[in-house]
Amino acid sequence: MGEIVRFKRDVWGEEVILGVSWDLLYVVFMAIVILLIAHAIVMAALAKKNLERPTGEGRRIVRHESIDRWFHWLMAASILVLIFTGVAPIIGLRIAWLDIHWISGLILTFLVIAHIVRASFWQDFKSMLLMPKDFAEPFDSARKPGKYYFEQKGMHWAVTVVVLAVIVTGVLMFMQIDSPFWERTNSMPEDQLGLVFLLHGLSTLALVALAATHIYFALRPEKIFYTRSMISGWMSEDELAANHDPAKWSPKEAD
């Protein structure tokens, strides 16, 4: 494994940060793949035969409103596009990626801001809050969560932090290139710019890991009904009863 941070010389020959070493991209990618495969093997080994899964039949209740699903998938799409267009030149794919990248970045920024505003004032913000008592949840099989269980909340907040970091650094980087809105000014000193690149790179690495993990869990057989609920909006009462505590979350019935 090489270095983590790459350095360069600025105009005056001073060493400044250039950005993250993209060797780490392969490291992170391999590490997450190994972890997830390991998880899959362990889960398969632990799995009890003929385990009754909650059925998707019966009455349906609403888990995600349509607008929330749109938000989710648009954000997912823009993040995947951002990851792909950002990573493509690093792994040697010759595509004109930059315009797609910053346009996706602007879309993501807009969506995230809208989501924050909506979640803060119109949605049940508390349902996503990670409380100290939630930390006991994974160790106590008797405790059932409200709308989101501990890992989901954890994932959400990890993604929140990383996406916000990516957005803030991305916007700063965007200001350094020519765009339809302004001409670039080279106004940021090179050492600060390098730091921005470094943070953007590090959060990209984290985002790659989180996205892979998120997709993996979304596809796990015992969790796939959550994915279905993110597509069609509903989950069954059976599924609700098996995984959630109705006292903490009482969704309305689906139409």
Next chain:
Amino acid sequence: MVGLGIGQGYHNAGRSGMDGIVMMGPDGRLKVHNGVGNLGTYSYAAVSRAAAEVLKMPWDRVDIITGRTDLHLPITSPQDGSNSIFTNTRTFYGAAQDMLTKMKEIAANDLGGAPEDYDISNERVHQIADDSAGMTFGEVAARGLELGGKYTGEAELPEELAEWTQIAADRLAGTGFMGIFHDPRHEGNPPGFTVTCCEIELDKETGKIEIHDMISIGEAGTIMHPKGMDNQLVGGAVWGIGLSALERHLYDPQNGIPASTGYWQSKVPTYLDCPLKIDTGWVDLPDPENPVGARGIGEPSQGSVSAALTAAITDALDGHIFGASPITTDMILNHIAGTSEESVPLAQNNYRG
């Protein structure tokens, strides 16, 4: 578009206060101890010529002692500022005059009469009345060596000799018949002038200029070395072309780093940027301040060519004056297109940027 331009160049072209030494041995050859460097202008030879003229010596009987300080050279002016010819012909003329005076003294002493009764010709000192009564230069030099004293530099050196010349004279003392001279400071400022006329063709579509015709005439007193004079005028012309049309000297205003490094950015004119032939000429009018009438001509040519070329570009563009040089393709095209691009940062030879 054809453009015509006339430019004038001036530079003060001469100093004083330097020293000259000439030596002669029994072989009768004149040795000019000469500290003038050779930048390719051949002025070390041209200024030595003044001594030869005074003594009416054929040029192939003259040795120029030059190139190394351990050859005991007198102080001479640095070879800059168009001054070599004026400054150093004065010193070598003076040194040769000193030698001539001493020759006549020796002849008068040995052959009778007064020094004024003697003249020189064909490397002999002889009586004006009877030119068979005389001595060859070699004999005079040999006699001078016998006599010693002021004739060989062992006594009666001129006052105010520079320390450097003193050392050279000390080392040379007694080794030959010596003529030595200190040039007093003179008043005034001898000028070197050139005038250049040129005709260019300016391509309004590409902003390129082509010099069809260029003639530079110099006024530098008596011309000592016609080929050297020609080289000065032509060489200056190439510099002038660079100054007016090509050589931008830039710093990157963003970072302060020099931006004209390497010949690919510091654009010295090439064969194909200069006219096929640059014509030259000179007035050849003796200068009263100088014993052989000569003045320097190094710098003026750059100025006149640069001015003439700039004027020709202005003429081709119906009188537009850029106020900055060099006037490069981009400036010409922007002017024609009416683009208001700030040209100053890219043309910093004007000392404004």
Next chain:
Amino acid sequence: MNPKLTRRRFIKGVIASGAAATTTAAWYSATGQERPSGFVERLVRINVNGQVRNVDVEPQETLASTLRYKLGLTGTKLGCNRGECGACTVLVNDVPTYACSVLTHSFKNDRIETVEGLESANGDLHPVQQAFVEELAPQCGYCTPGQIMSAVGLLRENANPTRDEARHALAGNICRCGSYDSYLDGVMRAVELIG
């Protein structure tokens, strides 16, 4: 003062003895090692001015370096060392070439000529050299060897060039003294001298 012990001769002597020492040392280090195919051997024979010379040439060495510092042929000048001035021009198989911007190893089978090789055996200058002297073409003289080599290259290819053809052939040589006119006069005079 011994006229034979001039400064130039002294420098050349130093260069020659240094070259001899490094050559001997390198003979042992450069031989007997296994190298992938296509790898160059350091000890080469090159044909310079009609003489075949054994030289120890580093793989990355430019022809100008070899000529000047290994063979003592300092007539080939280094100006910019970037192929932007022409002072280092030599002839390779009669073709003018920037010696600063080619590798010696590229020319193991070629005929290299420098300004030192132009003089005839009896000491007569080459017509181009003679013409340049007569026209007093050089000023400071630094670019002159390159100008001469370009002119010689031209005259071997075209014995009767026009002034304009000469100008184009010499175009790859800069003269900061601005002696272009005199050099062209020199080339035209050389044409006459060769007759």
Next chain:
Amino acid sequence: MVATSHDVMPDIELYQPADEATALDLASRLGNEGWLLGGGQDTYGWLKDRNKNPSAMIELTQIDAWKGITETVDGIEIGAVTTLTDIARDPLIQSRFGLLAEAAGIVASPQIRNVGTLGGNLIQDTRCWYYRRGLDCYRAGGNICYADSPEGLNREHALFGASRCVAVTPSDTAPALVALDATMVISSTSGQREIPAQDFFVGPDRDILNMTVLNEGEILTAVRIPNTWANAEFYFEKVADRNVWDFALVNVAAAFRTSGENIEDARIVCGAVECVPRRLQDVEAAIRGRSRSDSTANAVADMATAGARPLNYNNFKVPLMQNLVKRAIRG
């Protein structure tokens, strides 16, 4: 890094493969550590300045198979290590593809043309002076462009296709080959591929580190020119500061097929206005069926530079490019 000028070459290995297989093997084995050497006229400056630091050079000029000009069934093939002088003076190229002869004959200086190769001229790196200085800009793998900023000296830079980097193609032969619809033959240990000249060059939007599609281990071995444009009416002009050495401020290479008075078909390509040779397809389409005259030229002048985004100091390239295109059309 601020360039430190050195007079001597760095310590670096040299390979002189004598045949194609060895060369391709070396290129693939050395990858980015190996520097492919044609005439080397754009190489040694980089190396002496320590601004590019490969560990070995692979000299391709000893390989006879990649040298020379041969007539093929439907055109000619030029080996990539043929010198520019050979191309400029070749009777076949002069008579049939005078455009290329003219372009090759105006590159740099006579001595550089005597040694420099066609392949080298095509894949030489850009002349952006910040980049050449060895600064770690985008093109050198950094995260900043010094040329495109309010105070950057960008007189020689791009009008079109800028994407972070604003460098332009420095080649004179590249526009000519695009105009002649040439094909680039690229070899590697895994075989040979052919790429149209037009697609051979890539802009910074697709690859900011390289100017061509050549991958690690690949060698441009030949250029094939089909007879499509043989003996057409050609126009080439290069405008540079000096008439020797300097790189084009703008150059134009054009080929016209006329019948009677009218243009049947045309290809017009400009260099030094974009990172790749810029083909003016709109102009080509617009002049079809019209005469090679002032009026045609004037009618399409604006079209030639449509979409240009001049930087601070290269506004002059807009009229210059228009004028050169007009001249090409006027003939």
